[in-house]
Amino acid sequence: MRRRIVITGMGAITPLGHSVDELYRSQLAGKSGVAPIRLFEASTFPTTFAAEVKNFDLGGYVRDPQRWDNSGVNTRFALAAAQQALSDAGLLGNGVDPSRCGIYFGSGEGIQDFNHLIPLIAEGYRNRENTVDSVKFAAGGLRYFHPGREFEQELHTTPGHVADYFGLEGPNYNCLTACAASSQAIGEATELIRHGDADLMLSGGSHSMIHPLGVTGFCLLTALSKHNEEPTKASRPFDLHRDGFVLGEGSGMLVLEELEHARRRGARIYAELTGYGSTADAFRITDSHPEGRGAIACMQGALDDAGLKPETIGYINAHGTSTQVNDRVETVAIKKIFGAHAYKVPVSSSKSMLGHLIAAAGAVELITCIMAIQHGVLPPTINYEVPDPECDLDYIPNTAREKRVDHVLSNSFGFGGQNVSLVVSRFDR
Amino acid sequence: MSSSRRVVITGIGIANPLGIGPAAFWDALERGTNGIRTIQLFDPSAMTTRFAGEIEGFDAKDYIDKKDRKSLRVMARGIQLAVAAAQLALDDSGVDKEKLDPTRFGVEFGSGLLPTELQELGVAGQISTNGVPGFVDLKKWGKEGLAGIPPLWMLKYLPNMHACHVSILHNAQGPNNTITQSDVAGVLAVSEASRIIARNQADFFLVGGADSKVNPLSFVRQCLFGHLSQRNESPDKACRPFERGRDGIVIGEGGCVLVMEDLEHAKRRSARIYAELVGCGAAFDRDHTGGGHVRAMRSALAQAGLQPDDIDHVNAHGLSSVKSDAVEAGAIKQVFGSCRRPVPVFAPKSYFGNLGAGSGTSELAASLLALGHGQIPATRNYEEPDPACPVAVTRRLEPLTRPHFLKLGFNELGQCAAVVCKKWT
Numbered sequence: 001m002r003r004r005i006v007i008t009g010m011g012a013i014t015p016l017g018h019s020v021d022e023l024y025r026s027q028l029a030g031k032s033g034v035a036p037i038r039l040f041e042a043s044t045f046p047t048t049f050a051a052e053v054k055n056f057d058l059g060g061y062v063r064d065p066q067r068w069d070n071s072g073v074n075t076r077f078a079l080a081a082a083q084q085a086l087s088d089a090g091l092l093g094n095g096v097d098p099s100r101c102g103i104y105f106g107s108g109e110g111i112q113d114f115n116h117l118i119p120l121i122a123e124g125y126r127n128r129e130n131t132v133d134s135v136k137f138a139a140g141g142l143r144y145f146h147p148g149r150e151f152e153q154e155l156h157t158t159p160g161h162v163a164d165y166f167g168l169e170g171p172n173y174n175c176l177t178a179c180a181a182s183s184q185a186i187g188e189a190t191e192l193i194r195h196g197d198a199d200l201m202l203s204g205g206s207h208s209m210i211h212p213l214g215v216t217g218f219c220l221l222t223a224l225s226k227h228n229e230e231p232t233k234a235s236r237p238f239d240l241h242r243d244g245f246v247l248g249e250g251s252g253m254l255v256l257e258e259l260e261h262a263r264r265r266g267a268r269i270y271a272e273l274t275g276y277g278s279t280a281d282a283f284r285i286t287d288s289h290p291e292g293r294g295a296i297a298c299m300q301g302a303l304d305d306a307g308l309k310p311e312t313i314g315y316i317n318a319h320g321t322s323t324q325v326n327d328r329v330e331t332v333a334i335k336k337i338f339g340a341h342a343y344k345v346p347v348s349s350s351k352s353m354l355g356h357l358i359a360a361a362g363a364v365e366l367i368t369c370i371m372a373i374q375h376g377v378l379p380p381t382i383n384y385e386v387p388d389p390e391c392d393l394d395y396i397p398n399t400a401r402e403k404r405v406d407h408v409l410s411n412s413f414g415f416g417g418q419n420v421s422l423v424v425s426r427f428d429r
Numbered sequence: 430m431s432s433s434r435r436v437v438i439t440g441i442g443i444a445n446p447l448g449i450g451p452a453a454f455w456d457a458l459e460r461g462t463n464g465i466r467t468i469q470l471f472d473p474s475a476m477t478t479r480f481a482g483e484i485e486g487f488d489a490k491d492y493i494d495k496k497d498r499k500s501l502r503v504m505a506r507g508i509q510l511a512v513a514a515a516q517l518a519l520d521d522s523g524v525d526k527e528k529l530d531p532t533r534f535g536v537e538f539g540s541g542l543l544p545t546e547l548q549e550l551g552v553a554g555q556i557s558t559n560g561v562p563g564f565v566d567l568k569k570w571g572k573e574g575l576a577g578i579p580p581l582w583m584l585k586y587l588p589n590m591h592a593c594h595v596s597i598l599h600n601a602q603g604p605n606n607t608i609t610q611s612d613v614a615g616v617l618a619v620s621e622a623s624r625i626i627a628r629n630q631a632d633f634f635l636v637g638g639a640d641s642k643v644n645p646l647s648f649v650r651q652c653l654f655g656h657l658s659q660r661n662e663s664p665d666k667a668c669r670p671f672e673r674g675r676d677g678i679v680i681g682e683g684g685c686v687l688v689m690e691d692l693e694h695a696k697r698r699s700a701r702i703y704a705e706l707v708g709c710g711a712a713f714d715r716d717h718t719g720g721g722h723v724r725a726m727r728s729a730l731a732q733a734g735l736q737p738d739d740i741d742h743v744n745a746h747g748l749s750s751v752k753s754d755a756v757e758a759g760a761i762k763q764v765f766g767s768c769r770r771p772v773p774v775f776a777p778k779s780y781f782g783n784l785g786a787g788s789g790t791s792e793l794a795a796s797l798l799a800l801g802h803g804q805i806p807a808t809r810n811y812e813e814p815d816p817a818c819p820v821a822v823t824r825r826l827e828p829l830t831r832p833h834f835l836k837l838g839f840n841e842l843g844q845c846a847a848v849v850c851k852k853w854t
Contacts, residue, residue, distance in 0.1 A: 041567040042567070042571060044570075046571075109588075114565060116562065116563055118550065118554045118557065119561065119562055121548075121550050121551055121554040124547070125547075125548065130548050132645070134472050134547075137547060137646075137649070138473070139475040141646070141649035141650075142649060142652060142653065145649065151650075151654060153542060154611060155541060155542055155588060155609035156614075159844070160713075160842030160844060164713075168713065169712060169713045169714075169721065169724075171846075172610070173608060173621075173711070174609050175606050175607055176607055177589045177605070188621060191624060197710075197711070197728070212565070212567060216575060216578065219575060220583065279532070279602055279604065280535075280536065280605035281602070282596040282597050282599075285593060286581075294602060415584075416589050416593030418589065
């Protein structure tokens, strides 16, 4: 018998609220977290809006917030969401063996010191040769870059700081598989507990790419919606007039725990993590496979892992980015797996309201799925106005829906072709 | 909990300051060759440290099919090292790629922060700055600057792209992941991939790590961290793990990919087997005293069902950092201190420096090759023992006396991992 893994705590810092309850209530109300960018002057960028986390104060969650003054929001959001999740699970100050509690995050990079980097590059740039004078650049860099803030951009800092602060001394991992990262982290954290490497894992993701170079990069790839005149309408997954995704930011954290460990300490159990599938498209860096080859295989993998037939799935939380290609291919893939049942299973995209939290998206969306199991109300896809003949499933248009669901599938597909699907199930003794 | 499926290593592909390919790499280890020199890839004269482990004459075109070469334009050097090492690993494994089931073929990499090539932002920067440090006119940047940046700029620097490009080039449609735990990323990637094979979700895996910090932006940052060796006058003497005169880390660049495979799969294709991966462990060293290192090593040994006395040698992290080496040595002593003979400790970074996310698999490769050659390499520059590092560092080629070795890796925040491999006989 393999070890069973349950979810016993959750936390979230998102554009739709700084708690799991607020996040879920906002989604049921069909609220949009999207607005003009306030974090930096973006008015002349091709895209001028995003879903930002508003009024965040780390001091509400940790004793000594100034300790993380050099850190990016990836670490700061993660600390707050982790505090919520661990407290929700009754683990703060509780006598669990720290060496059996680990971390597996899908956390993104910190934010580059744009205002110093760019002038230094410009100063040393030689147009004719298209090179930058490394001597000038180094001299300036040594003078103007701040060592602490430079260090905090590194990809291992977020899981390191959270483990240190909360005293989690078991295995410590971070993966970064673009938009699939935190789902993959949760899947692999589950496997670590199943294998016996830990009894409890804090897992999830944290990320923000709402900064000049992040928005620059996505604008250049023409991946973002340009609905500048009406930002709240910009993220419209599965709608005919969708024109790209909307950047979001935030963190979602879950406490994953071996069932007997949770029982022994009398923990409240939200749901069971029953299935995990991971595949690669192996197709192109910039496009997903047109027939959804990798997406189909990873959904099948997650169902097989859970030992469930497609008909048992009551709700699908789609990757649903609001790009032309993703939403069409994801629809094709769902139909391939679910056959006739595809038209009966409600599908919605949290990104219609939250935007795309990149590495953190999967964790926040899985939390949404768990709340749907708990409360029996499925969040809608907002801005669904004009049906696309190629996207013809039930996307829960615009209004939340009451429905009891026992098994839920959550999809996350990463840029570059990594696909992850997770299945969560109502906890059944 | 244990699976009946066994995981073996059947291929090594390496691009390293010591050489390209496992034969050149081993030859240099056996001879004690130095791979660290004054930086040639850019003019380092304004840096506080001006040397590194550089790969000489690396051209990624040599390792990629003609039809795929245009994709090199969207690969930062670290990704190119990964792609080259993956091709070399497949070559070394002797596998017929056409016979692999693509859905059972996984890819996993250790990877780190990839720095932008500075000139790619040069035009946009000139348009939107006025010579004042710390000032960028974002309105100009957004309106006119963007047009001066290559459209695929961001893709060239995403840390998951090593694994993506490798999966695309070799049609690997199975599980695909990228671990970003700095210097320990490679060891963690090896651990995780072995578990995926053991739990029957893949039969064949390319598992690697690659990194290059030998570029102006990464190197400035490393200089700012204040942890680098300052021996600018004698780079070949700079990396001296566990040695009394050590004064800091030496940066290197490199990539190494291992072919990992289900044992039965390897047998069916009559593969040459370097070793079996028999144990992995990971832990967090919260208080920086080595407790995490000890737990990672002990859980790897326990999973392998071994005692410390069964281990031929420890392949150490050995950074050449004053504090870190002392903590590591203390941890090794705690685990192996009661062995009948002092366990030999080999520190591969003494040859080529710290390869960051590329270090774990590259250093594993050294011991995998040592199993086949029956000899553990010497640790370079180990001249005067440091009482603060009470371990038996290898001073010359030593004969292998036992079939198992343990590889330890960690990073400065305390993320630790260990794996145990067994010589295949």
